[in-house]
Amino acid sequence: MVNANGGLNQQRVAICNAVAVASLLNATLVLPRFLYSNVWKDPSQFGDIYQEECFVKTLEDDIEIVKELPPALRFLNIEAIGSQITDADLDKEAKPVDYIRTVLPLLLKNGVVHFLGFGNRLGFDPLPFHLQVKEETYFTEVL
Numbered sequence: 825m826v827n828a829n830g831g832l833n834q835q836r837v838a839i840c841n842a843v844a845v846a847s848l849l850n851a852t853l854v855l856p857r858f859l860y861s862n863v864w865k866d867p868s869q870f871g872d873i874y875q876e877e878c879f880v881k882t883l884e885d886d887i888e889i890v891k892e893l894p895p896a897l898r899f900l901n902i903e904a905i906g907s908q909i910t911d912a913d914l915d916k917e918a919k920p921v922d923y924i925r926t927v928l929p930l931l932l933k934n935g936v937v938h939f940l941g942f943g944n945r946l947g948f949d950p951l952p953f954h955l956q957v958k959e960e961t962y963f964t965e966v967l
């Protein structure tokens with residue numbers, strides 16, 4: 825799960841990165857959500873701006889995307905089980921190996937991780953080509 829922060833452009837980048845991270849970790853992505861920003865004061869959610877069905881369909885060969893958490897995970901207190909990840913847990917400039925070391929064990933243990941205030945820039949940094957392609961698929965071909 826990802827709650828992207830910042831303005832629309834930052835959120836767009838965060839979504840690209842979330843796709844790359846989901847792919848890296850072989851994780852299912854829950855449709856991204858946006859954190860409300862007191863700077864931008866825009867209450868829009870992902871579905872207000874992007875075509876959800878198209879997003880899911882375009883990326884279906886790369887990652888699985890679901891609308892919400894499956895029932896078994898929905899009522900977990902994600903913060904209490906240690907699966908909430910903020911900038912304090914993972915550097916904005918974290919590399920793929922950092923996700924494998926820090927995030928993957930939590931994902932395997934709890935079945936879910938929640939990036940809160942996700943604004944990481946994985947997609948900008950040198951990254952294996954197969955991961956770059958995935959995150960660009962949606963935004964370059966569709967939008």
Ligand SMILES: *[C@@H]1O[C@H](CO)[C@@H](O)[C@H](O)[C@H]1NC(C)=O
Nearest residue numbers: 847848849850851923924928
């Ligand atoms: C993800 O799946 C691929 C292909 O099955 C595998 O090579 C890779 O090690 C997996 N990565 C993780 C983080 O489990």
